Amino acid sequence: MNIYVLxxxxxxxxxKIAISNGRIEDDGAEYIINPYDEYAVxxxxxxxxxxxxxxTVVTIGEEDSEKQLRTALAMGAxxxxxxxxxxxxxxxxxxxxxxxxxxxxxxxxADIVLAGNVAxxxxxxxxxxxxxxxLGMSCVTTITSIKVDGEKAxxxxxxxxxxxxVETSLPLLVTCQQGLNEPRYPSLPGIMKAKxxxxxxxxxxxxxxxxxxxxxxxxxxxxxxxxxxxxGKVLExxxxxxxxxxxxxxxxxxKVL
Amino acid sequence: MSKKVLVIxxxxxGSLRNVTFEAIAAANIVSDGGEVVGVLCGDGDLSALGQxxxxxxxxxxxxxxxxxxxxxxxxxxxxxxMEVINDESPEGIIMxxxxxxxxxxxxxxxxxxxxLISDATEVVAEGGNIVFTRPIYSGKAFEKKEITDGLVFATxxxxxxxxxxxxxxxxxxxxxxxxxxxxIRTIIQDVxxxxxxxxxxxxxxxxxxxxxxxxxxxxxxxxxxxAEVLGGTVGASRGACDAGxxxxxxxxxxxxxxxxxxxxxxxxxxxxxxxxxxxxxxxxIVAINKDPEANIFNVADYGIVGDLFDVVPKLVDEIKQMKxxx
Numbered sequence: 001m002n003i004y005v006l007x008x009x010x011x012x013x014x015x016k017i018a019i020s021n022g023r024i025e026d027d028g029a030e031y032i033i034n035p036y037d038e039y040a041v042x043x044x045x046x047x048x049x050x051x052x053x054x055x056t057v058v059t060i061g062e063e064d065s066e067k068q069l070r071t072a073l074a075m076g077a078x079x080x081x082x083x084x085x086x087x088x089x090x091x092x093x094x095x096x097x098x099x100x101x102x103x104x105x106x107x108x109x110a111d112i113v114l115a116g117n118v119a120x121x122x123x124x125x126x127x128x129x130x131x132x133x134x135l136g137m138s139c140v141t142t143i144t145s146i147k148v149d150g151e152k153a154x155x156x157x158x159x160x161x162x163x164x165x166v167e168t169s170l171p172l173l174v175t176c177q178q179g180l181n182e183p184r185y186p187s188l189p190g191i192m193k194a195k196x197x198x199x200x201x202x203x204x205x206x207x208x209x210x211x212x213x214x215x216x217x218x219x220x221x222x223x224x225x226x227x228x229x230x231x232g233k234v235l236e237x238x239x240x241x242x243x244x245x246x247x248x249x250x251x252x253x254x255k256v257l
Numbered sequence: 258m259s260k261k262v263l264v265i266x267x268x269x270x271g272s273l274r275n276v277t278f279e280a281i282a283a284a285n286i287v288s289d290g291g292e293v294v295g296v297l298c299g300d301g302d303l304s305a306l307g308q309x310x311x312x313x314x315x316x317x318x319x320x321x322x323x324x325x326x327x328x329x330x331x332x333x334x335x336x337x338x339m340e341v342i343n344d345e346s347p348e349g350i351i352m353x354x355x356x357x358x359x360x361x362x363x364x365x366x367x368x369x370x371x372x373l374i375s376d377a378t379e380v381v382a383e384g385g386n387i388v389f390t391r392p393i394y395s396g397k398a399f400e401k402k403e404i405t406d407g408l409v410f411a412t413x414x415x416x417x418x419x420x421x422x423x424x425x426x427x428x429x430x431x432x433x434x435x436x437x438x439x440x441i442r443t444i445i446q447d448v449x450x451x452x453x454x455x456x457x458x459x460x461x462x463x464x465x466x467x468x469x470x471x472x473x474x475x476x477x478x479x480x481x482x483x484a485e486v487l488g489g490t491v492g493a494s495r496g497a498c499d500a501g502x503x504x505x506x507x508x509x510x511x512x513x514x515x516x517x518x519x520x521x522x523x524x525x526x527x528x529x530x531x532x533x534x535x536x537x538x539x540x541x542i543v544a545i546n547k548d549p550e551a552n553i554f555n556v557a558d559y560g561i562v563g564d565l566f567d568v569v570p571k572l573v574d575e576i577k578q579m580k581x582x583x
Contacts, residue, residue: 126375
C-alpha cells in the first residue's frame with residue numbers, strides 16, 4: 001500500500017506565547033510534530049506493517065523541519081519529503097498549502113493519505129479535507145479507528161463525542177483524532193536507521209508552481225494576546241459556608257445561575 | 258459594500274442548533290445591508306425549521322430534503338449545498354464551527370477555490386472590510402484575519418457571537434429545492450451515542466470538568482450530578498483521560514476540545530498550561546482543588562480549596578435548594 005502522511009512542525013504544547021514586532025516570538029521555542037499528526041504517523045506505520053507497502057511523510061516548511069521528519073522516520077516511516085518554502089513564500093494560508101500538496105500528489109497514486117485533524121498552532125483543520133477534494137479522494141475526518149480490507153475501509157470517527165461507524169473505499173484521506181492510537185517513541189536503533197533513510201527536499205519550482213499560483217486568499221492583519229486573566233477570589237471558612245457563598249456569588253455577581 | 262450571504266444551517270435531533278442563529282447574526286454583519294439567505298439540508302418536511310431561521314433574521318431560506326440527507330455525509334451535503342451556491346451565487350458563506358461545519362466547509366472552499374477563515378469568535382465590519390477574530394495556539398493568542406480574494410467564507414465558534422432576537426413578525430420565503438444526490442462514497446453504518454443528552458462540549462453553556470483528582474471513573478458521579486442540576490455537560494482534563502477515568506472525547510485542552518462556556522467548574526484539575534489553553538477563555542471559572550497552590554486558581558474567578566468529594570455534593574444540594582426557593 002502506498003501510504004502518505006501530512007505532517008506539520010508546531011510549537012511544543014508547553015510553550016508560552018509571546019509577541020514581538022507583531023509576530024509570534026519563536027526565538028528559542030521548542031518544536032514537536034503536531035500531536036494529531038503523530039497519531040497519523042503511528043497509524044500509517046501500523047497499516048504498513050499489516051498490509052505491506054511504504055510510508056512517506058510529507059511536510060511543507062523550512063530547513064529546520066527536517067528534525068521532525070527524522071523523528072517520523074525514526075518512528076518507522078520509510079521516506080520523507082520536505083517541501084521547503086523558506087526562500088519562496090513569505091505568506092501562505094490553507095489555500096497555499098493545499099495548492100502545493102495538490103501539485104506534489106499529482107503523480108503519486110496514493111492509496112491512503114493520513115493527516116492530523118487539526119494543527120495545534122493555527123488550528124484551521126482545513127488542509128486534509130481541502131486536499132481530498134482536490135485529489136478526488138473520499139475523506140473521513142476525526143477518525144479513532146481504521147480497518148482496511150482490500151479496497152474497503154471500515155472506520156470509526158468521533159463526532160462531538162458520539163462514535164460514527166463508516167464504510168468507505170480507497171483511495172482515501174483520513175484525519176486523525178485523539179484515541180486512534182498511542183504513538184510510539186523512536187527507539188535508539190530507529191534513530192540510527194532514520195539518519196540513512198531518504199529525505200527528499202523540494203521547492204515549489206520543482207512542482208511547477210510559482211508564487212502567484214499559491215497566493216493566499218486570506219491575510220492576518222493583527223496578532224494579539226488575550227487579556228491576562230486575573231486570579232479571582234479564593235473563598236474561606238467552613239465548606240458549607242463556602243458553598244453557600246459560591247452559589248450566591250454565581251447568582252448575584254457573576255450572574256451565571 | 259452590501260453582499261448576499263449564505264448561512265448553512267444545522268439541525269440536530271429535529272431542532273436547529275443555536276450556532277445556526279449565531280451564524281445568521283454573523284452573516285448579517287458580513288452582508289452589510291445585503292441579503293441573508295439560509296440553506297438547510299435534511300430529510301422530511303424542513304419548512305418549520307426554515308421558518309425558524311427567518312424568525313432569527315434570514316430573509317429567505319432554501320430547504321433541500323432528500324432521504325440521502327437524513328444523516329450528514331460530506332458527499333451528500335456538499336452536493337446539495339453546492340447546487341444552492343450555484344443558484345444563489347452568494348458573496349459570503351457562514352456556518353457554525355461544529356463537527357459538520359469543520360468537515361463540510363473546507364471541502365466547499367476547496368471546490369470553490371476560495372479562502373476560509375475557521376473558528377471565528379468575533380466578526381466586525383471595519384472600513385469596508387470584514388475582520389474576523391480567531392484563536393490560535395488554542396487560545397493562547399488571537400489573530401485578526403480578513404479575506405483578500407473572493408468569497409467571504411467563515412465558520413464561527415459556538416457561544417461567542419450573540420444571535421439576533423427571535424422575532425415572529427419577521428417574514429421571508431421558505432422554498433424547497435429538489436436535488437438528486439448521487440455518488441455518496443461513505444456509508445454511515447451506525448452511530449453510537451455517548452455524549453450526554455446531545456449537549457456538545459463546544460456548545461455547552463455550563464461545563465463541569467474533572468481531573469486526576471476525580472480518582473476513578475466512578476469519581477465522575479458527583480460531577481455528573483452537578484452538570485445535571487446546572488443543565489450542563491461533563492468534560493475532563495488530559496490527566497483524567499490518560500488515567501482511563503473517562504473517554505478521550507471529553508478531553509478539554511490544547512489537544513482535545515477548546516471550550517468557552519458561560520460557567521466552567523474545574524474539579525480536581527491542577528491547571529497545566531495545555532488545559533488552560535482549552536478553557537481559560539470561559540466567561541466564569543470556578544476551581545475546586547485540595548491543593549491551594551494549584552495553578553488552576555490563577556485563572557479562576559472563584560476558588561474553593563477543598564476535597565471535591567466533599568464540596569461538589571454540597572454544591573449540588575445548595576443549587577437544588579436555590580431552585581426550590583426560586
